[in-house]
Amino acid sequence: MSGVKIGVLISGGGTNLQSIIDNIDAGNIDGKIELVISNREGAFGLERAEKAGIKNIYINRKEFENEEDYNLHLIEKLKSAGVELVVLAGYLRVLSKNFIKSYKNKIINIHPSLIPSFCGRGYYGKKVHQAAIDYGVKISGATVHFVDEGTDTGPIILQETVQVYPDDDADDLQKRILQIEHKLLVKAINLFCTDRIKIDGRKIWIL
Numbered sequence: 001m002s003g004v005k006i007g008v009l010i011s012g013g014g015t016n017l018q019s020i021i022d023n024i025d026a027g028n029i030d031g032k033i034e035l036v037i038s039n040r041e042g043a044f045g046l047e048r049a050e051k052a053g054i055k056n057i058y059i060n061r062k063e064f065e066n067e068e069d070y071n072l073h074l075i076e077k078l079k080s081a082g083v084e085l086v087v088l089a090g091y092l093r094v095l096s097k098n099f100i101k102s103y104k105n106k107i108i109n110i111h112p113s114l115i116p117s118f119c120g121r122g123y124y125g126k127k128v129h130q131a132a133i134d135y136g137v138k139i140s141g142a143t144v145h146f147v148d149e150g151t152d153t154g155p156i157i158l159q160e161t162v163q164v165y166p167d168d169d170a171d172d173l174q175k176r177i178l179q180i181e182h183k184l185l186v187k188a189i190n191l192f193c194t195d196r197i198k199i200d201g202r203k204i205w206i207l
Contacts (some may be wrong), residue, residue, distance in 0.1 A: 003009050004031035004193040006081035009091035010038045010076075014045020016089035016110060020183035020189065021052045028186060031193040035081040037074060038095055055081070061093075071096035078103075085192055088147065089185070090147050092124060099206040105199055107147035107154075108192065110185045112177045114159055115143040119152035132164060140173060142181045144188040146199070156200050157188045 003015060017036065023029050036056040057077065058205040068109035075098065078086060078087050088109040095183050098106065111119055111128070116145035118131045118140075132140045143162040148154040160180045191206060198205040 007078045011043035011092040024188045071099045114141045126170040129170040
């Protein structure tokens with residue numbers, strides 16, 4: 001599998017998106033971003049895509065009668081762009097069952113904790129890091145996983161740890177984890193693009 005066509009869904013600043021763009025340009029990912037979609041108007045990630053010459057659109061959920069219709073529109077846009085891999089880069093909406101079915105084992109997400117800790121509904125952004133600090137864990141990290149019908153429940157592709165220090169606040173931990181997020185996401189995307197991921201139930205084999 002080479003030259004995989006990638007679609008990226010975002011909701012905010014798009015630092016992970018920028019990392020993907022930079023690594024494609026550097027030849028570290030055997031793929032190309034065909035489309036960036038944001039569910040938030042004015043998300044800075046759209047500017048990043050525009051600057052890189054990547055087609056980008058904002059799709060307003062309020063223009064659709066329900067979540068299913070909204071997701072069907074997303075699928076239509078991605079399919080029309082020929083997208084083969086969907087990457088969630090800080091996308092803060094839960095995908096519908098139809099979306100998951102349409103791109104089964106072809107949706108990658110990154111989460112800023114060591115799943116299954118501090119994940120699921122309500123765990124996003126700094127809330128994840130604050131929860132880890134409040135619990136008193138000694139290590140946290142990031143997880144790249146395939147997306148299934150649950151929330152942060154799909155098979156795990158890659159994980160990496162960082163230390164949590166007693167005087168950390170959520171900002172400190174977020175910055176430390178963000179550094180490994182960029183590296184892990186890029187690695188996982190390239191593994192997919194070079195057909196080196198084998199899925200066996202919940203187990204992932206890296207070939």
